[in-house]
Amino acid sequence: MPIDADTEKFIKVIALKNSVEHDGKAQVDAVIAKFIGSKPELRSQIKALIPEIKAMVHEINAISVADQKLLLEELAPGETAAKKRTEQQLQLPQLEGAVHGKVVTRFPPEPNGYPHIGHAKAAIIDEEYAHLYAGRLILRFDDTNPLKEKLEYYDAIAEGLEWLGVKPDIVKNTSDDIDLLHNYGRKLIELDGAYVCTCSQNTIHDLRGKGLPCECRQDPAIALERVEKMFGDLYDQNEAIVRFKGDMADQNTAMRDPALFRIIEGEHPKLGNKVRVWPTYDFAAPIEDSIDGVTHALRTKEYELRNALYFAILERLKLRKPHLIEFSRLEFEGIPVSKRKIRPLIDNGTIKSWDDPRLPTLAAFRKRGFVPEAIRKFVLSLGFTLAETKPPFEALEAFNRKIIDPISPRLFFVKNPAEVRVQGAREMEVMLKNHPTDATLGTRKVKAGDLLYISGDDAANLKVGTEIRLIELFNIKITGVDLRNGALSIAAKVGDDEIRQSMPKVQWIAKNDIVEYKVLIPKELYIGEEYNTNSLEIARGFAESFVSRLKPDARVQFVRFGFCRIDDDQTAIMTHR
Ligand SMILES: [Zn+2]
Known part of the structure; x- marks a missing residue:
């Protein structure tokens, strides 16, 4: 079927954009879908057009990505901005096993403080990946320690993300799923994958050092008897914990029967005093990721030793395993993000508020005059290195200067x-x-x-x-x-x-x-x-x-x-x- 010049150009632009977004290989189906979506009036002719579209995609896929970009610029100069964004995204490596349209990432901050530059890095990478694959981003408040969490911090995190321009598709709390987490905890004990331990903290510490199991671990019958007591709220605080049945002699100390649940008395910001048995991060993270449909869970390298535990829990519960990907933490020399270093300065009044411009919090960056776009560009410029290097603060400044220089009187x-x-x-x-x-x-x-x-x-x-x-x-x-x-x-x-x-x-x-x-x-x-x-x-x-x-x-x-x-x-x- 003869095709007019405008339609041909229109299809070529769609195909080129698609191809540039997919490492130089446009996908015929995606191009056809986009074409029908943009020109519904031509839907009746689509059957006749398909061979033409296929031929064009074939032609485009035969040339290099660089040439595709040049051709796209020539045909549609307006697409330059979109192209730049694609290039920026390509600084992130492809995710293993990622399927376009099906990727789900999550950003799981604990609401125990103000969000800082390290959170910004994680949230931005999570979001960029979700966008790169036309997937979804979940913001999950990882709130399973009532002694550390406050409503103020949930709000601060939400505000920080809003300022950064990170828009989650779904917002939830780990505590929303507390009943479910309890059920998985019981189930894991019933499957002999965990046990209730009533030893003192000192005993546990000693035995861990020696690589020896405690008595509670030996008899599954004891575990079953204790499970009702544990989840029935009949133990006192510090009287019992649920431990994973790992290997007390494992080279990886994270596998030496780590705690999965502990009893914490305290008013939880969302659930009040209703719950006393709280899962640890080690238990909640894999379960939540799995049931939330997360396909790619990104976390900082410091959790590397705990990856084995993450997968072992899912394995024993026969739950779907997401891909786990590590990236390096971000902080600047002289501006630590650790609460251990910041909290005392706030508590003793040396620093009056969390937006003090000396802090690495997002509120501080904002107060200091940084623009969120600069933070995003900076984070993406770092790429995906695993090296624990601290980039110079000047690098972030340079991105910001470039943006504010033209607009500052x-x-x-x-x-x-x-x-x-x-x-x-x-x-x-x-x-x-x-x-x-x-x-x-x-x-x-x-x-x-x-x-x-x-x-x-x-x-x-x-x-x-x-x-x-x-x-x-x-x-x-x-x-x-x-x-x-x-x-x-x-x-x-x-x-x-x-x-x-x-x-x-x-x-x-x-x-x-x-x-x-x-x-x-x-x-x-x-x-x-x-x-x-x-x-x-x-x-x-x-x-x-x-x-x-x-x-x-x-x-x-x-x-x-x-x-x-x-x-x-x-x-x-x-x-x-
Ligand atoms: Zn014990």
Whole structure:
């Protein structure tokens, strides 16, 4: 059947997109489905078109991916953005056994704290994989320890993900399935795959070290007798636990009869005091993954030794086994994510809140002025390495700078101001551009006269005779440098108007345009194992009055100082240089 040029081009674009998304091999069925979906009016002719479509797909699949991309760009320049996204996704390796449309991933944070950059990495990778395979992402609050979990943290995690732009398809709690988990626990004991142990913690510890079983393990009849007592809530806290029947002499210590259930007295944020017997992560994770339909469970490398246990539990219960994939944890040098290092600083009041800009929490990144898109790009740029290296914080900064540089107005801020009296300067009105290349960010009018301020650091470098350029104003020649009341005071006269490369070019604030201002500069929270007592520098000085017109959350670049997020009308927080 003859096919018109427009239809042919339309089909080619669909086939090329499909092929670029699938490592250079377009799938005929997918192309046909997409075509029918987009042009329902041609449905009646589809039978006649199929041979044509097949021929086109065949032709396209015969050329290289690079050529396919070029051809796609030529035929449909509008697809460039979509193509870029595909390329970004391809930085992640293919998932073993993944079937397009059937992949289910899950992000299972415990609601026991504020989400941090490590959570962001996991959630983003989980979501990217779900999208890559047109699958689904489950957000599962792994809430099986009432002593550690709070409603506040469920909310903080949900808010953090929303800010990141991670959109789960399903949201659930492990605690929703508590009855089911209890049933699987009973069943595992009945199958002789677990037992109730009433030994003391010390005994268990000792025997584990020696690789020896305890008495509770030996007789399945005892286990069956105790199972009713355990799940019937008749034991006291610390009186009994359920242990997996592994191998007490296993080289892998994670298999030496680990705890699967323990009794915890405490008010659970979702279930109150209704439940006392709580599964451990080791038991809940494989069961939940399996019954939730998770096909690919991604978790950090620190769980590697527990993979054997994960599969052994599913094996004994005859439950479907997901693929387990490990990736490396993410944290930055000097900014630990561990609660052990952060919690005490919060508890003793050194750090007032979880969004303190020195912390690696998502709330802190937000408060500091990072954009979520930068975090996603950064995480994906790391790829899928298993190496436990800490990437430099500057790498994340670079992604963020690239995004905010074009949209941040340039303003002047002078730290530790030094006054400059300029002899012979007439009062004048200057129009300053808010951005060097983007006129849409507007201009501001500043009245400058013979009294100005520059930063103390710049002033400290001046000597009589030095010539400097006051940016977008005029040159001045220094005629005197004095120290008055601990602050430098500069005398100068107006120089010529030629901007010479050798001149220092400094930002300034006019006398009538001053706002007292401070910028919080977050530094490394820890130096080695020690809390850095200088982790929050406060730079005080003057900003241009224009800054008061910016609302909280606005971004700004203080020239020769750094990018900042406006916090309130007298404070900004430095994002990065
Ligand atoms: Zn025991």
